[in-house]
Amino acid sequence: MQTKELTYQHHYTPLTRLELVEKLRSALTDERFQHVLRVEQTAVDLAERYGVDPERASVAGLVHDYAKQRSDKEFIETIHKYHLDPNLLNYGNAIWHGVVGWILVKNELGINDIEILKAVEYHTVGHETMTKLEQIVYMADYIEPHRNFPGVEQARKLTNEDLALAVAYQTKQTLVYLVDNNRPVFPQTVVTYNSWVPKSGLD
Numbered sequence: 679m680q681t682k683e684l685t686y687q688h689h690y691t692p693l694t695r696l697e698l699v700e701k702l703r704s705a706l707t708d709e710r711f712q713h714v715l716r717v718e719q720t721a722v723d724l725a726e727r728y729g730v731d732p733e734r735a736s737v738a739g740l741v742h743d744y745a746k747q748r749s750d751k752e753f754i755e756t757i758h759k760y761h762l763d764p765n766l767l768n769y770g771n772a773i774w775h776g777v778v779g780w781i782l783v784k785n786e787l788g789i790n791d792i793e794i795l796k797a798v799e800y801h802t803v804g805h806e807t808m809t810k811l812e813q814i815v816y817m818a819d820y821i822e823p824h825r826n827f828p829g830v831e832q833a834r835k836l837t838n839e840d841l842a843l844a845v846a847y848q849t850k851q852t853l854v855y856l857v858d859n860n861r862p863v864f865p866q867t868v869v870t871y872n873s874w875v876p877k878s879g880l881d
């Protein structure tokens with residue numbers, strides 16, 4: 679994958695791309711930092727393919743996991759402070775880093791673009807009417823080049839051919855995985871499943 683280092687022009691963030699990259703480098707372990715760089719590049723490629731603003735895809739890809747390494751305590755405090763759905767307290771970091779983490783992205787990185795914030799908020803659970811940008815971040819996170827799990831090649835193929843079908847594929851795989859492992863399912867994930875999978879034409 680050829681690295682694309684965009685020069686930001688739309689002021690989705692007050693920072694330059696390099697300044698934003700440095701914020702991510704300090705917020706994350708090196709392993710996760712490398713992951714967000716790969717998600718960014720994957721998202722930019724998909725944005726070009728699907729007619730979405732690559733700069734939005736770059737910012738959203740970089741910041742999607744910004745909050746991933748915050749403590750449970752900080753997330754719980756944020757849920758209370760912003761009067762978010764108390765049911766969130768029954769879940770953990772896997773849900774919180776997106777569904778709550780977007781607030782930290784907004785407050786700490788000065789990103790106010792609603793499309794980018796929503797792409798962060800829903801990047802693990804999805805929702806009924808995901809925009810192209812949201813679909814791109816959802817898929818880029820799933821298929822970035824270091825991902826290696828049964829089905830990832832199929833996910834990559836679908837993502838390049840039909841974004842909505844790829845969203846359906848990931849949503850179904852995630853639900854199957856959670857159920858197979860007796861893990862709790864965040865209600866929004868079921869909503870996403872009902873909106874994207876039954877009518878998708880997925881095999």
Ligand SMILES: [Fe+2]
Pocket residue numbers: 742743746775776801802819
């Ligand atoms: Fe994530």
Ligand SMILES: [Fe+2]
Pocket residue numbers: 713717742743819
């Ligand atoms: Fe991620």
